[in-house]
Amino acid sequence: MKLKYCPSVFLISIFLLNLSKDANSQTGRDTVGVNIVDSIAIKEREKNLKNIGYGKQPFNLITSSISTVNGENIEQNFSLNLGNTLYGRLTGLFLAQGNSEPGVGTPNLTVRGINTFGGSNTAPLIVVDGFIAGGNEIGSVFSQLVPEEIESVTVLKDAASTAVYGNRGANGVILVTTKRGKNGPLNVSFSTRQGFSQALSLPQFLDAGNYATLFNEARQNDGLAPFYTQDVIDGYRSGSNPFLYPNVNWYDEVLRKAAPVSSYNLGFNGGDQTVKYFVMLNALGNEGLYKNFGDLEPESSNSKYSRYNFRSNIDVNLSKRFSVSFNLAGSIENKANPWQYDTGATFSLLQRIPSNAFPVRNADGSFGGNNLYENPVANLLATGFDESNGRTLQTSLRFTQQLDQLTKGLSATGAISINNYFIAGSEKNKTYARFPILPGVFDSNGNPLVGAGIGLTSPITAREITRTQYRNFDIQGALNYNRVFQKHEITGFLMINTDNEVRNFTTGAESDPYRHNGLATRLTYAYNNKYIAEFSAGYMGTENYLPGKRYGFFPSGSLGWVVSEESFLKSNNRINFLKLRASYGIAGNEDTGGNRYAFRTAFNTFTGGEGTLGNTNITWEEEKSLNIGLDATVFNNFQLSLDVFKRDRYNILTQPFNVVPQFVGAALPDLNIGKTLNQGIDFSLRYNSSTSKKFKYFVEANLSHFKNEIVDNSQLPQLNAGLVNAGGAIGQPRRLRAIGFFTAAEIAEKAIDPSKFPTPIGVNPRPGDLKYEDVGGLNGFPDGVIDNNDLVAIGNPGAPTTVLGINAGFKIKGFDLNFVVQGVTGNSVNLNQGIFQAFQNNGNISAIAVGRWTPETANSATYPRLSSVNDINNFQNSSFWIKDGSFVKLRSVEFGYSIPKQFLNKVKIGDARFFVNGNNLFSFDHIEYGDPESLTGYPVLRTFVLGTKIQF
Template sequence: MKRHYTLTIFPILLLTLLLRKNGQAQERSGQEYALDTVAVLPRSTVKNIGFGTQPGQRITSAISTVYGADLEKNFTLNLGNTLYGRLAGLSVTQGGSEPGLSTPGLFVRGLNTFGAAGNSPLLVIDGYISNGAGTSNAFMQLVPEEIETITVLKDASATAIYGARGANGVVLVTTKTGQEGPLRISFSTKQGFNQAQYLPKFLNAYQYGVLYNEALANDGLPARYTNADLEAYRTGSDPVFHPDVNWYDQVLRPAAPVSSYNLTFGGGDKFVRYFVTLNAIKSQGLFKKFGDRNDESANSNYSKYNFRTNLDVNLTNRLSAEFKIAGSFEQTNNPNNYTTGSTFNLLAQLPPNAFPVYNPDGSYGGNALYANPVANLLSTGFYTNNSRTVLSSLKLTEQLDGLVKGLSASVAVSINNYFESGSRKSKQYPRYSISKGAAGDTIYSPAVGQLTSLAGSEETLDQYRNLIVQAFLNYKRTVGKSDLSAMLMFNTDNVTVFGPASDPTTPTANSTDPYKHNGGAGRFTYAYANKYIAEFSAGYMGSELFAPGKRYGFFPAASLGWVLSGEKFLTNHKAINFLKLRGSYGLVGNDNIVSQGLSSRYAYTATFGGGGYFFGTGNTPVGGLAENAIANPNVTWEKEKSLNVGVDATLFKHFDLSFDYFNRDRYDIMVASASTTPLFAGIVTPNLNNGKATNTGFDLALRYTTTQKKNLHFFVESNLSYFKNKVVFNAEAVQLNTRLYATGAAIGQPFGLKAIGFYSLEDIARRQIDPGSVPGVLSEVIKAGDIKYQDVGGPDGKPDGIIDANDRMPIGNPGLPTLSLGVHTGFRYKGFDADLVFQAVSGNTVYLGGNYFQAFQGNGQVAPIALTRWTPETAATADYPRLSSKDNLNNYQFSSFWQRDGRFVKLRSAEIGYSLPAGLADKIRLKTVRFFVNGTNLFSLDRIPYGDPESLTGYPVIRTLTLGLKVQL
């Protein structure tokens, strides 16, 4: 605990020292350091290109940038959730909404490889790679208030310097630094609430009973509920023996408070410049306050505290230092478990008439089949997990103009730590089912479960340490019309992971071999007359993942640029202010292949596992060892040949355009050897680098900004991204139905049965006479109203009279949208300002599954979607199969019937603000005062009436509304 206090107090102590010095700075410089921007942002002419910066006019690679001040316009608990619709070429997928567990997926230019994983981009914070086993926390835990820019590198010219880790794109974060000028203090706060954007709707007890009786009748079984039962459910006259419980209402509240606070200091002089920020975010979960009702439970809440100190010091005229230390502390409290997944699964399953929340004697209702959600949250204890992330770095730079003009050398070290611990306080409770006796009395069943006292355990959930060492030589010089810049760097990073034990209930002290990367990189850029630009970059990188002698690879890339607007024939063109053509080609790699099916982390070595044999007449087993998958000494990283052609333009002084076309050929993808080695060989073959895939598409970014005319300033910017990928080769086993080959299909293409309607009464009559005339699944007795599937399971896709796994085919689209559009717009008029971000996606499919949509399956509920079910009377209009009380093996196959178009348009964030006039602010001795109203995830226009297309199950998608205040001294 002492360490925590030290890390928190350090920035404050450092700030105190800096403030003492700042009195001199105010005398030396009259510059102002603005920490606040409103609505319309000045766009920097210098861009982060990875391990360095470059003027935007000379960039010949494909990049997209968003500014931290833009991202402050919403309220989220995770940095990734601020990026929806913000960057051309970056796809962001919903990762849930539960506080502390809402990490989204990031994809640069879509999916470029296939397998269990390996599509995530490389994440870099202030030049230090933050990827590694478990280490993406550092990126997601940042807050917008500490960020200057986030830049996405998308082509080989930009990512080749990252070697075998850059093929999936790179996301760079640059944090804010201090600027020369007097002390500037900024404080902001947001106060508001979360609410569920949509809660699943299930039918009430009366409707449940009517439809369940119908399902039983369809299955040839007697009714469970009498007319008297149904009437009691309908009128609510007997809530004890005929309950009608809305379990979501019992467990959730309509809104939960949220708050955030941010305090920032910045300033300095030509010797010392500093930036310090402290941030606190709190969010109470949607659960009711069960901790207030029971001392042995807890209220659901999440809190995060961030701090950052960035310090730049000129030690001498030639030697400078950059020191950064930042951290994040998170704590999550929940009743019943660390996360809420099991509670929401139970809420989706539990029928409204299963039992009352409380029995007449005050005991908990329940039975052996279902637990009681309220009791779970009140009487099974509480769970707390804490995580701490600390990022620290020191970089020294020496100007070597005395040796070579324009030359500098740098050395840097970064040490990062992450630790997550958990505290379990658990207990059990008894629950009782009840029935009505002959005399009308209440009969209690034997207890399910028993009352136990609260017991605690402490455990380590995750831990890692990361050491990065870098060295640079930078050269920059202008000779006549020629501008030259070059960079050479060496990087080594070592990540040691102390992962959780195989039994999550057991405290862990496990560790793995360090994940290590060594590499060098270089970049050379030549520009002539600010019109002709050529750049060569390359990375040379190795990893311990591969066999000795095959651990290192070379990844070159080149790019060219031509600034046409600098030519005489366009110099005086009034419509074209700036026009640049550019193109790049190169080789990049992806070594994130462990989760794509390697037999082990070190697949180049043989491994042995459990084996044995039975001896004697008693078949006595004798233990032994047997070879696992055969070693693959040639295992290597994926490779990609990447082409990018682009154009950048500024037209009529107000209109900015950037367009990129890309073509990516990925090869050496890890795939099974099913098409080359038959199973009857009796050996477990390793996966091989035989797979291939392609991905083509485009990115488009547009921006229009008005000039400052009187008091009105307006801007609108948009980005459009599209990709189309294909599996070129996947070494698949021979299929009877050629439609089942993933080769030739899109990456992530779903394969399932194609629904072609419902079986009719005539179909069933024909099937009884000749089963082969009407195909059906062999494991189910087909009845009228069941889903009918297309029969293509025979040779060459011809019918074979049965429906089985061979009848699957490509259905729908993958889950990642292929087309994404983002629109960011805003204005400022006098003291008023507004900022809005819209996002639209298309080309994806979502699947309706589980208790939310499949009536009575797994002893579950029934939702309104089942009201349009098939019956003999509604056969012509039904769009839902007949009801069944059992787990129907025909109707709930993975099929096109349950797929829906996943396109949507969402208002991701909106903010309206008002700033006090400067004269009035001065009277209260403040530089600026701004009040604002902020909303996040405000509405969705989509084709899914049953919930949010990004997250149909689990913790509800959250809408947030806040009131805010920002002041600057």
């Protein structure tokens, strides 16, 4: 099972070479047969270097498809998760915002859409400073980073840029480069942000009076007697006796209107030719939306989250030839909540419990409650609390040896990294009794008496647990080459690496490590800075496959032509720069889901019987990727980039339904027979005003459009052509087609002829019920029954097909303004969830049901008739509940003022800026009753902060 590689000989050889005779060497770009490049040109070239994975290249020589954002730009977002700072800033990258709970919420990331199905991982590989970062899950290195330590974030999108990552690059790669020291005196910077966050949108539920009124209507629709008398309804509305007639807004009882947030950052930067350093300390705080229940009950806790980040990046030139870089970074995270680790159960209860269920406290001070619902306030006050402590650490040591004594331009590097995170928890648990009201029994003040308690009050107990843990040990060794011969430039590297991951082990015994060994190479040739050819490849293996089938080769090639260097364009002052490029290659995705070591046949540990058969030919997914693009600067001020891509993925694991007969009599394994196709465009356009003017501004727009489809998923033949997955989008929802509400006349017709207006089996329709189209059964003809054969492709998957970002700003007389707008379309939102299903499963009723069908509103109803029993017709998955998920959001705005230099010079301060910042300020969308990105659970947050940044 083990993959072995020992780089010790390689590292020792680097050390011995450093002890050899010192000679004159060049640490930069070497030239032969031409004069040394002017120093100003070299500096400009260095400024245009872009991270392309395991190295950097000048922008004019890059032939692959990448997009980059600088760290100073994402500092405009206040967020606890680095991913949430990237909305609308990078072409090809889509982030889906979900749960915003401090310390829990993290966005989902995809590059150029989704191109696989089943259990496959769709997330990009994340690499921080050249080493795998353990994904985007909570606690990972990536999620814990803060913008103040980021130099740049780069997305690698095509095979030419991802092939060097072997069988882990097909979903794209996100490269994070942290800041390093620069030549110059000590520079000290301090910044702070103070503000608050609040819910951008909360569900809207009806008050007690309206709940009771509509519940009576629902019972009447069901042929049942009213449950609430008019006196009770009037009591709910008058509020005359809140114990007898409770009318509780549970969200108001549990949540506060705004929660404090804060951030402090202290940085040190400087160095000389021998040592350069970047050191940063950061503190973040967010108290969450819960009220301070810990202040009310000593055995509860306030909701609070804090994180302390540190980073020290040191570069040392030990000699003219030998240098060392050492990174030490990490975070300390503390989180506490009353009741439970996260807030999921609380928000689920808030969404189910009606406003008239019971008072928060009864007249005697006891907690209200009943057999159907727990008391949300009591849960947060009287059940203890949960604390969590997380630790993230990333260390790396890199040696670089110039080998000019062998040949000029040659160098060798060796690196080692240890990256891990650990989250432990401390649970303090207790129970409480809640007391229902006794109907018709009152005390002397007219308040209802309570019955026997539900549950017992117990003392607090404690338990220590490990929530998650991750560790990665990575070793790299590489030869690098960079040389210019007159008009010829050759750049390349050859790297061998091995890493060992232990993922999410939470028990005393470690899980079996994930191992990867690989070779990676890239060779770039440029002629006269005009014609570029590049070859890159990865050869990588992992232990998850059968011996002899563990390694794969992933090559790619790309070409570039800098047309603006041609004589026919050099004199053209309209086209300042124009580069055409194309790439083609193969990338892989080894995280295919399913059981690990699936080449083995599974056996039931209890019965000894055979389980799923082993697949001895199981392998990774592969993707053939074609990319054609251009980069240009025109009229001095316009910069644009355009990419057209096509991605053919195959070897996707899926059940072999149409390959192996079902009468085989064994549990069949997934086979690598699935195929998909994904194609689209990335486009960005930026305008920069003249730097010589007092009023400076820029406007940047980026657009990504991608469309995927299933080519083959081994689906069984279908009676209904609408159920065929091939040709449809990945994740395409299939639902019944709703064709309106039943009328009284149609119900009468159906009573005479039951074959008319077919319904699902067991449904006896009534006026106001949803009516569905009988699409087909055997041979595709209507069969008089509404069932799964009537499902058709309706709406879109949850992920959009088009993503737009707009980033703009200006500066004038010390004032500056920047904002980011993000828009998405091509996605759908499904409202067929408990929160919108009135009275179902003893649930609540939301404001959406106000538009219900009644005989008076039959022509204008926007919701089916109400029912007090579980409805098996109206809440079928149908087109009625599918809504357009498109939105436009103002993701961030920052307005600032910088104090003039002439004043700062007097007090010996380099820079001082004050600013106000807002995130997620508003949303334009089609969802009236919630946020299209997060309908349930912890709400999306809107944040406002005041801040200052001072440099000495």
